[in-house]
Amino acid sequence: METVTTAIRIIPLEHYIILCAALFSIGVAGVLFRRNTIIILMCIELMLNSVNLLLTAFSAYHSDPAGQVFVFFIMVVAAAEVAVGLAILVMMKRNINSVDINLLNRLKW
Amino acid sequence: MVNPATLAYYSWFVPLFPLAGFLVNSLFSRFLKGGRAGYIASLSVGISFLYSLILFFIVRDNHQFAYTLKLFSFIQTAGFSIPFEFLIDSLSVTMMLIVTGVGLLIHVYSIGYMKEDERFNEFFAQMNLFTFSMLLLVMGANYLILFIGWEGVGLCSYLLIGFWYKQADYNLAARKAFVMNRIGDLGFILGIFLLFFTFGTLSFHEIFSKLEGVSSGTLTISLITLFLLIGALGKSAQIPLYTWLPDAMAGPTPISALIHAATMVTAGVYMIARSSALYVLAPFTMTLIVIIGLATALLAAVIALYQNDIKKVLAYSTVSQLGYMFLALGLGAFSSAVFHLTTHAFFKALLFLAAGSVIHALHGEQDIRKMGGLKSFLPYTYWVFLAGTLAISGIPPFSGFFSKDEILVQAWTANPLLYILALSGALLTCFYMFRLLFLTFSGENRWKPFTASPHESPAVMVIPLVLLAVLSFAGGFVNIPELFGGSASFNRLLAPALAVASGHHSLSHHTEWTLLLISLLLLAGSIALGWIIFVKMSRVPGPDGLIRPWYNRIVFKKFYVDEAYHYFFVRPYEYLSSTLFENLERNVINRIVNFTGNLAFEAGAVIRRLQNGNISFYAFVMVAGILFFFILNLIIT
Numbered sequence: 001m002e003t004v005t006t007a008i009r010i011i012p013l014e015h016y017i018i019l020c021a022a023l024f025s026i027g028v029a030g031v032l033f034r035r036n037t038i039i040i041l042m043c044i045e046l047m048l049n050s051v052n053l054l055l056t057a058f059s060a061y062h063s064d065p066a067g068q069v070f071v072f073f074i075m076v077v078a079a080a081e082v083a084v085g086l087a088i089l090v091m092m093k094r095n096i097n098s099v100d101i102n103l104l105n106r107l108k109w
Numbered sequence: 110m111v112n113p114a115t116l117a118y119y120s121w122f123v124p125l126f127p128l129a130g131f132l133v134n135s136l137f138s139r140f141l142k143g144g145r146a147g148y149i150a151s152l153s154v155g156i157s158f159l160y161s162l163i164l165f166f167i168v169r170d171n172h173q174f175a176y177t178l179k180l181f182s183f184i185q186t187a188g189f190s191i192p193f194e195f196l197i198d199s200l201s202v203t204m205m206l207i208v209t210g211v212g213l214l215i216h217v218y219s220i221g222y223m224k225e226d227e228r229f230n231e232f233f234a235q236m237n238l239f240t241f242s243m244l245l246l247v248m249g250a251n252y253l254i255l256f257i258g259w260e261g262v263g264l265c266s267y268l269l270i271g272f273w274y275k276q277a278d279y280n281l282a283a284r285k286a287f288v289m290n291r292i293g294d295l296g297f298i299l300g301i302f303l304l305f306f307t308f309g310t311l312s313f314h315e316i317f318s319k320l321e322g323v324s325s326g327t328l329t330i331s332l333i334t335l336f337l338l339i340g341a342l343g344k345s346a347q348i349p350l351y352t353w354l355p356d357a358m359a360g361p362t363p364i365s366a367l368i369h370a371a372t373m374v375t376a377g378v379y380m381i382a383r384s385s386a387l388y389v390l391a392p393f394t395m396t397l398i399v400i401i402g403l404a405t406a407l408l409a410a411v412i413a414l415y416q417n418d419i420k421k422v423l424a425y426s427t428v429s430q431l432g433y434m435f436l437a438l439g440l441g442a443f444s445s446a447v448f449h450l451t452t453h454a455f456f457k458a459l460l461f462l463a464a465g466s467v468i469h470a471l472h473g474e475q476d477i478r479k480m481g482g483l484k485s486f487l488p489y490t491y492w493v494f495l496a497g498t499l500a501i502s503g504i505p506p507f508s509g510f511f512s513k514d515e516i517l518v519q520a521w522t523a524n525p526l527l528y529i530l531a532l533s534g535a536l537l538t539c540f541y542m543f544r545l546l547f548l549t550f551s552g553e554n555r556w557k558p559f560t561a562s563p564h565e566s567p568a569v570m571v572i573p574l575v576l577l578a579v580l581s582f583a584g585g586f587v588n589i590p591e592l593f594g595g596s597a598s599f600n601r602l603l604a605p606a607l608a609v610a611s612g613h614h615s616l617s618h619h620t621e622w623t624l625l626l627i628s629l630l631l632l633a634g635s636i637a638l639g640w641i642i643f644v645k646m647s648r649v650p651g652p653d654g655l656i657r658p659w660y661n662r663i664v665f666k667k668f669y670v671d672e673a674y675h676y677f678f679v680r681p682y683e684y685l686s687s688t689l690f691e692n693l694e695r696n697v698i699n700r701i702v703n704f705t706g707n708l709a710f711e712a713g714a715v716i717r718r719l720q721n722g723n724i725s726f727y728a729f730v731m732v733a734g735i736l737f738f739f740i741l742n743l744i745i746t
Contacts, residue, residue: 028732031725031728032725032728032729032732033725035725101724101725102723102724102725104722104724105721105722105723105724106722
């Protein structure tokens with residue numbers, strides 16, 4: 001265990017932060033600008049996992065396992081979310097024969 | 110022997126039962142079939158009557174009995190408190206007996222009279238509410254409770270006068286009664302405000318106990334009494350607010366009896382009698398009451414001479430008799446006024462119910478020109494109507510004689526001129542009542558072409574009539590004056606509850622006998638005159654369209670009072686309303702309101718574009734918002 005944290009600490013913390021910020025931004029941009037619902041789900045996963053990465057990095061640097069515990073929680077929630085999201089996706093495909101998010105705009109006055 | 114205070118404590122039973130009857134009859138109306146509502150209503154009033162009777166005996170046997178029953182705190186704030194309280198004393202018990210007793214007979218009578226009506230249950234519910242309101246009015250121990258009853262009576266009279274609401278003009282009559290009463294109520298409520306402002310309380314005995322040191326004729330007392338008087342004028346149908354009462358004949362006949370005899374119109378007289386301690390301190394107001402009362406008594410009596418509707422004649426006679434009560438009040442003879450109120454309740458209820466019986470027999474015909482010769486067809490009705498007529502005319506030993514004679518004697522002691530005017534009013538009363546009696550029951554049958562054979566009313570209607578006839582005959586014996594060896598026990602009973610006006614001196618028996626003899630001779634003369642004109646010569650009033658000499662026409666048209674009111678008050682008011690409607694309402698208020706509405710509408714149309722249903726757009730806005738605050742935070746720190 002000790003070797004893993006030492007290995008993580010070889011790379012400076014700033015690099016992790018920049019990487020995670022970049023990944024998160026890619027995720028946000030994907031959610032905002034893509035129309036394919038599958039891609040949007042994947043982008044959400046990307047955002048979640050970028051945060052996971054950052055949490056583990058901080059955990060290692062601060063020698064605090066709490067951060068890694070959080071990561072497991074997030075993974076569980078993400079898995080559940082993906083299951084629900086994919087189910088919605090299947091229903092969407094069956095009903096409107098498309099996965100274009102912009103077709104779902106009926107919820108307005 | 111039960112403690113009197115304990116029995117008086119349960120006096121809240123008295124208004125409770127009519128209220129319960131009202132609730133049952135109105136809420137469970139759909140389950141009450143075949144006249145059950147009538148029995149419930151009559152039973153509830155009957156129980157109240159029995160309890161009132163118990164209370165009456167308590168008050169009679171305990172001199173100066175006055176019990177204030179505080180039920181709960183009605184209005185309680187920092188500055189003042191007004192409890193919901195009842196006052197049981199001789200005056201309120203007398204009124205309770207009249208309201209429940211005469212009311213009970215009218216309820217029973219109505220079971221027969223309203224049998225065919227499709228809104229039978231509602232009728233009895235409203236009757237019970239009326240009785241309840243009136244009981245609240247007479248039992249209240251402060252002006253606020255009195256006012257609640259006062260308004261309740263006004264509301265019920267509106268409902269019941271307009272009971273047959275499908276006829277448009279009946280609704281107008283109901284509305285007229287309501288509006289006229291409202292004018293009076295405004296005065297009354299101003300009086301209450303002023304009372305509270307002056308004395309800091311509305312309770313009767315607290316106000317009256319604070320009056321000890323007040324000198325007579327102060328401006329405040331005069332103003333208070335004048336305002337209260339306006340209320341009484343509206344409720345008791347005196348000049349200038351009397352025109353609603355004859356129109357109130359639109360309601361079913363038992364209602365006319367209830368309004369005219371037991372309740373409603375007596376409220377004004379009761380209120381002034383109750384406030385007698387205030388009124389004796391206001392000589393100006395008292396003089397005004399004398400003038401108004403006498404003028405009303407004479408005016409209404411003259412109008413009644415030319416009326417051809419059986420109920421209209423009785424209506425004007427009520428106005429006229431109320432004028433006598435006001436005359437007595439103004440002369441400071443408060444107990445005489447209440448005594449006349451009592452006997453009047455008996456004989457006027459009798460007359461109205463008997464008139465109802467006639468109308469019932471003739472299938473709704475009310476025009477006395479289309480009656481005549483009904484004596485043999487309606488024997489009971491004829492005899493009781495005769496009893497009522499003798500009573501209202503003041504023929505001894507009927508009740509009206511004792512009460513009216515007392516007022517006439519009071520008038521003589523104040524001023525012989527008042528006596529002469531009051532006596533001429535009494536003669537007119539006698540004449541038009543016998544005119545009514547003769548035209549209805551004697552002479553030829555004039556109803557033949559109009560209606561099928563008349564029939565006597567059922568027992569449920571006749572029995573109350575007979576009971577009322579007995580009361581009309583014997584009601585005066587409770588107050589036989591000293592002149593006839595009596596002890597004026599009614600006056601002595603009421604004395605503790607009423608104030609005494611100063612400067613009263615009794616007449617010598619010699620003068621009283623002379624006055625009595627003169628008035629009786631004149632009364633006999635007017636009956637004879639009526640008999641000659643309407644029986645011997647069998648004159649019948651001409652049709653409405655007949656061209657009459659001017660003096661005759663003025664009376665026939667009721668002195669054009671309604672027309673004058675229409676011209677001076679209704680028309681300007683309508684003009685003002687329509688002008689305001691055209692200009693202010695349409696051009697100003699409408700525009701402001703429409704502008705406000707349109708503003709919201711337009712703003713909504715703009716903001717609506719934000720909600721386009723596009724989820725990427727929502728997410729974009731959300732992220733943009735987060736970024737905005739993020740950058741804002743960076744800039745600030």
